[in-house]
Amino acid sequence: MAVRNGRILRIGSYSSIQDMVGYGTKELDLKGKIVVPGFIDSHVHLIFGGLQMMRVELHGINSKDEFVKRIKEAVRNAKQGSWILGGGWNDDLWGGELPLASWIDDITPYNPVFLSRMDGHMSLANSVALKLGGITKSSVDPNGGTIMKTTSGEPTGLLIDSAMERILPLIPEVSVEERREALRKASNHALMRGVTTVVDVGRYFPGTSVKDSWEDFSDVYQWADLSGKMTIRVCLFFPLETWSRLRDLINNVGQSLSQWIYLGGVKAFADGSLGSRSALFYEPYVDEPHNYGLQVGDYESLHNLTLASDRVGLQVAIHAIGDRANDLILDMYESVISKNGVRDRRFRIEHAQHLAPGTPARFGKLGIVASVQPEHLLADAESVNKKLGIDRAQRSYLFQSLLGSNVELAFGSDWPVVDINPLGGIRTAMKRIPPAWDIAWVPSESVSLNDSLKAYTLSAARACFLDSDLGSLSPGKLADFVVLSIYSWDDFVAEGSASIDATYVGGVQAYP
Numbered sequence: 001m002a003v004r005n006g007r008i009l010r011i012g013s014y015s016s017i018q019d020m021v022g023y024g025t026k027e028l029d030l031k032g033k034i035v036v037p038g039f040i041d042s043h044v045h046l047i048f049g050g051l052q053m054m055r056v057e058l059h060g061i062n063s064k065d066e067f068v069k070r071i072k073e074a075v076r077n078a079k080q081g082s083w084i085l086g087g088g089w090n091d092d093l094w095g096g097e098l099p100l101a102s103w104i105d106d107i108t109p110y111n112p113v114f115l116s117r118m119d120g121h122m123s124l125a126n127s128v129a130l131k132l133g134g135i136t137k138s139s140v141d142p143n144g145g146t147i148m149k150t151t152s153g154e155p156t157g158l159l160i161d162s163a164m165e166r167i168l169p170l171i172p173e174v175s176v177e178e179r180r181e182a183l184r185k186a187s188n189h190a191l192m193r194g195v196t197t198v199v200d201v202g203r204y205f206p207g208t209s210v211k212d213s214w215e216d217f218s219d220v221y222q223w224a225d226l227s228g229k230m231t232i233r234v235c236l237f238f239p240l241e242t243w244s245r246l247r248d249l250i251n252n253v254g255q256s257l258s259q260w261i262y263l264g265g266v267k268a269f270a271d272g273s274l275g276s277r278s279a280l281f282y283e284p285y286v287d288e289p290h291n292y293g294l295q296v297g298d299y300e301s302l303h304n305l306t307l308a309s310d311r312v313g314l315q316v317a318i319h320a321i322g323d324r325a326n327d328l329i330l331d332m333y334e335s336v337i338s339k340n341g342v343r344d345r346r347f348r349i350e351h352a353q354h355l356a357p358g359t360p361a362r363f364g365k366l367g368i369v370a371s372v373q374p375e376h377l378l379a380d381a382e383s384v385n386k387k388l389g390i391d392r393a394q395r396s397y398l399f400q401s402l403l404g405s406n407v408e409l410a411f412g413s414d415w416p417v418v419d420i421n422p423l424g425g426i427r428t429a430m431k432r433i434p435p436a437w438d439i440a441w442v443p444s445e446s447v448s449l450n451d452s453l454k455a456y457t458l459s460a461a462r463a464c465f466l467d468s469d470l471g472s473l474s475p476g477k478l479a480d481f482v483v484l485s486i487y488s489w490d491d492f493v494a495e496g497s498a499s500i501d502a503t504y505v506g507g508v509q510a511y512p
Helices: 014-020 046-052 064-076 101-107 127-132 162-166 176-192 211-226 240-253 299-311 323-340 359-366 376-380 384-388 399-404 422-431 449-455 458-462 489-495
Strands: 002-004 007-010 035-037 039-044 084-089 113-117 122-125 145-149 155-161 195-200 233-239 261-269 315-320 348-351 369-372 409-411 481-484 500-505 508-511
Touching: 007 014, 039 409, 039 458, 046 084, 046 176, 046 195, 064 084, 064 101, 101 122, 101 127, 101 155, 113 127, 127 155, 145 162, 155 162, 176 195, 176 211, 176 500, 176 508, 195 458, 195 500, 211 233, 211 240, 211 261, 233 240, 240 261, 240 299, 261 299, 299 315, 299 323, 315 323, 323 348, 323 359, 359 399, 369 399, 399 409, 409 422, 409 449, 409 458, 422 449, 449 458, 449 489
Parallel strands: 039 195, 084 113, 195 233, 233 261, 261 315, 315 348, 348 369, 369 409
Antiparallel strands: 002 007, 035 481, 113 122, 122 155, 145 155, 481 500, 500 508
């Protein structure tokens, strides 16, 4: 492979490119190791993930005692009155018991605490934070959210989706310096995993302010771009309700600000998450028979905003996890297509996690991109039967069904929900064997190595209109590539073991 000025000139045998060698040419002999296009993570919260790296880390904790211990350590190092922030906890890892404010109230009498669940759709506040937010026994649930309470009506400390709006505005804004450092940390982490491009959907969750994504764009991304500090490429999505601001920006500067920053489109939410029992289903949760999940936001408003965004040519991506939420968004997309006419719009559904019979075929018929996260199934496998029942659980993570319906499948992580790790995602998509399991979960939905690689490269690039520059090692495309530790895919297919030896962005080594 011959590279010059950041792009691929020619691909072929060593002898076929020797005529391009000249004074100053650097030759790299990889001794037969496998080289793949730079991986594209199709769904991350990049700056949010970088910030989480600097806060209380609760990923992987599997007991109440360890949960409490981590908070106690954080309080020891915090000033009285300052907020204790962090996240990543997963109640399924310790048997499903949801954490309570009472777990940590005794050790946090002078500090407000706010800790997000791994999926970002539920958070735990201690009693100090609840008091600051005015959340009491008489507080009512907001639209699209839930204030969880005991049988006697007292708030437990858990807030779901839009209910988090009672607390989030009270948390001091993160400084520009912290957010810039978060970008640096997050970018280095991505490069270490072979990721050269991410689709960043921002610090935007139900209950959070739409201004965060725009402030990160101006304070962090534009600053890093102008000062030569960008090290990975980003495709940015902004809150759907700010579509006109994005349209104006693109009209002024174009969609590509530079080789590093691409203005992708707009994003919204249809429902919550399975782990927080707020994903929207046709049937109730088995262990909560009166709960069908939450519809986040008003359908008519979502439809009108999507119609307007699409009319001016913006790409639209909507979060949908439950089967009913996915069908609602497909219905809406179909309506918008009929009103605005046929064109290459590449509407996206983020997650597409649990689908009703016949839904994968609708994705294919309408040309909807399925932006999915293979490693989420590892976290869900242990608890999904309890939440949905055995039969409904089988309709989860239908990767092969989507591919069989000619759907563009784009893989990602949703970092920091799970770690950025394309090689792990490829292994999971192929094998679908959760931790401590000996057999695959719904093995008929396993996908091939080739399809998994494509979902992290060329299909991921197509899913965000970047396939003319990224996604394959082809002449004319940007020279983003990854050197793996293996010499053959056979060992990876058998054992699933490989690591990243080096990551190159624009032909320049970016890791290690």
